[in-house]
């Protein structure tokens with residue numbers, strides 16, 4: 177259990193704001209985002225059983241997921257907005273500027 181080994185699973189260290197907090201509350205595990213606030217007192221994460229795709233690992237899935245979250249607009253408009261949002265997220269990770 178040392179840091180920096182090659183023995184990592186498919187983790188991309190993504191942290192985001194998918195669950196509505198004003199601090200990073202989502203963590204990527206195997207391409208799926210988990211709610212960091214949704215855990216027991218020992219810090220074990222609960223499975224919310226909804227598949228929230230990681231925008232870094234599963235870009236296309238994440239776009240579809242975000243498009244579903246938008247309440248208004250046509251499917252085309254929502255997909256367009258989601259595409260921009262996910263592109264923004266990825267870009268911000270590259271530049272180190274996290275959105276708030």
Ligand SMILES: [Zn+2]
Nearest residue numbers: 188204230233
């Ligand atoms: Zn990821």
